[in-house]
Amino acid sequence: MKTLFSLIFTLLFSLSVFAQQTSLKPELIKNFQDMKFGMFIHWGPVTLRGTEIGWSRGHQVEMNDYDNLYKEFNPVLFDADKWIKTLKDAGMKYFVFTTRHHDGFSMWDTKFSDYNIMNTPYKKDVLMELKNACDKYGIMFGTYYSICDWRHPNYPISRIEGVEKPDADMDKFYLFLKNQTKELIEKYGTKILWFDGEWEKPWTHEYGQDFYSYLKGLNENVLINNRVDKGRKGMEGTTKSKEFAGDFDTPEQRIGSFDIENPWETCMTICNQWAWKPNDKMKSYDQCMQTLLKTVGGGGNLLFNVGPMLDGRMEQRQIDRLKQMGNWLKKYGESVYGTTGGPYKPTEWMSATRKGDKIYLHVFSLDGEELKIPVPGNNQVKNCSILKGKKLKFEQSKKELIIRIPAEQKLNVVTTIVLKLNGDSGKIEPIEI
Ligand code: FHN
Numbered sequence: 001m002k003t004l005f006s007l008i009f010t011l012l013f014s015l016s017v018f019a020q021q022t023s024l025k026p027e028l029i030k031n032f033q034d035m036k037f038g039m040f041i042h043w044g045p046v047t048l049r050g051t052e053i054g055w056s057r058g059h060q061v062e063m064n065d066y067d068n069l070y071k072e073f074n075p076v077l078f079d080a081d082k083w084i085k086t087l088k089d090a091g092m093k094y095f096v097f098t099t100r101h102h103d104g105f106s107m108w109d110t111k112f113s114d115y116n117i118m119n120t121p122y123k124k125d126v127l128m129e130l131k132n133a134c135d136k137y138g139i140m141f142g143t144y145y146s147i148c149d150w151r152h153p154n155y156p157i158s159r160i161e162g163v164e165k166p167d168a169d170m171d172k173f174y175l176f177l178k179n180q181t182k183e184l185i186e187k188y189g190t191k192i193l194w195f196d197g198e199w200e201k202p203w204t205h206e207y208g209q210d211f212y213s214y215l216k217g218l219n220e221n222v223l224i225n226n227r228v229d230k231g232r233k234g235m236e237g238t239t240k241s242k243e244f245a246g247d248f249d250t251p252e253q254r255i256g257s258f259d260i261e262n263p264w265e266t267c268m269t270i271c272n273q274w275a276w277k278p279n280d281k282m283k284s285y286d287q288c289m290q291t292l293l294k295t296v297g298g299g300g301n302l303l304f305n306v307g308p309m310l311d312g313r314m315e316q317r318q319i320d321r322l323k324q325m326g327n328w329l330k331k332y333g334e335s336v337y338g339t340t341g342g343p344y345k346p347t348e349w350m351s352a353t354r355k356g357d358k359i360y361l362h363v364f365s366l367d368g369e370e371l372k373i374p375v376p377g378n379n380q381v382k383n384c385s386i387l388k389g390k391k392l393k394f395e396q397s398k399k400e401l402i403i404r405i406p407a408e409q410k411l412n413v414v415t416t417i418v419l420k421l422n423g424d425s426g427k428i429e430p431i432e433i
Helices: 003-019 026-035 063-067 080-089 126-137 168-188 205-218 283-299 316-335
Strands: 037-041 095-098 140-146 194-196 265-269 301-306 349-353 359-361 372-376 381-388 394-396 398-402 415-421
Touching: 003 140, 026 301, 037 140, 037 394, 080 126, 080 316, 095 126, 095 194, 126 140, 168 194, 168 205, 265 283, 283 301, 283 316, 283 349, 301 316, 316 359, 316 415, 381 394
Parallel strands: 037 095, 037 301, 095 140, 140 194, 265 301
Antiparallel strands: 349 359, 359 415, 372 398, 381 415, 394 398
């Protein structure tokens, strides 16, 4: 009898776990994947010191000093409308904002912690202003939320090597997480819960599984990344495993590997630091475009991070860089939005996307005037041209496609070529060049 009971229990539990991994409607994931490009923002009182959010607490910034920065935080030039207009002009389609990072400071009018934006000299709910601006501009509104909280008395770890909190209570802390994320879903209508800080010991696979299920119970359509559970395997690279909860994978500061089966998103900084740093090194236009196009060519989304300044403005040089990307996307965006990665896997000098009977080649560098690549599966190329430009001569043999790109047709940073096929590009198996 007991064996039968435990068998039934195990079956029901594994079914419920399986259900968690596949609970998101396919059209919601496809819509997320079609957007391709989003803005990540890391911002908080730490910008008063220009050091890294969370990580500089108790290191570059003495802990007590860090925890009292909020008393000076007064970003009087903050303008949510300007931020989201900048995002839109960059060709970005969604937004993810650090509502609470590892330092425990809540950037919204939360009922569950006094350590929040309403108790700063600024006294305004920046999160609600950002949500309203996203609604105004038709931008998907998402929220970053750190599971670990090095300041919270009930979270056992304080990030200072070896300092544990004697009275920490992880179950009470988990209730705090559930209460705050419920606010983000119900009061702010977040469409993406972008978790982080899941790698430390106190957060277990069991918590992750339960949390995913709880959040989907509040809103079955909310997108939840793979850092709600233990699927990221710590701070280094990521592997998406079906045993862990999460709707998409999250390679960080690197372009994810080619994968058109599992949804994934690379998160990367436009400078070096996540939060604002004076005179931080910013990526060139070439680096930004190659990052975007190699990510999309690999089947992923790019969540590109900006760190606004202590007065609430974004740096003009970052705004200008994003505008450059937006201008390119305004002209050539059909080769990005709504496409699938491949069929040619990204290389150092080229990436590719596809949609319907078209393949788009993003060529970053080419010696001479002949581009030689394998033929696109069993398809015949019917015509070939520079996207929004002139026709190009090409030859297709049994194995090879040769495209002639005259020097005067090459564009700087990236030359986009469109191939029109006699069939559906989606059926072509990935091609290694
Ligand atoms: O520790 C954080 C870091 O500060 C930043 O928020 C990144 C963004 O994904 N996530 C963690 C490191 O993996």
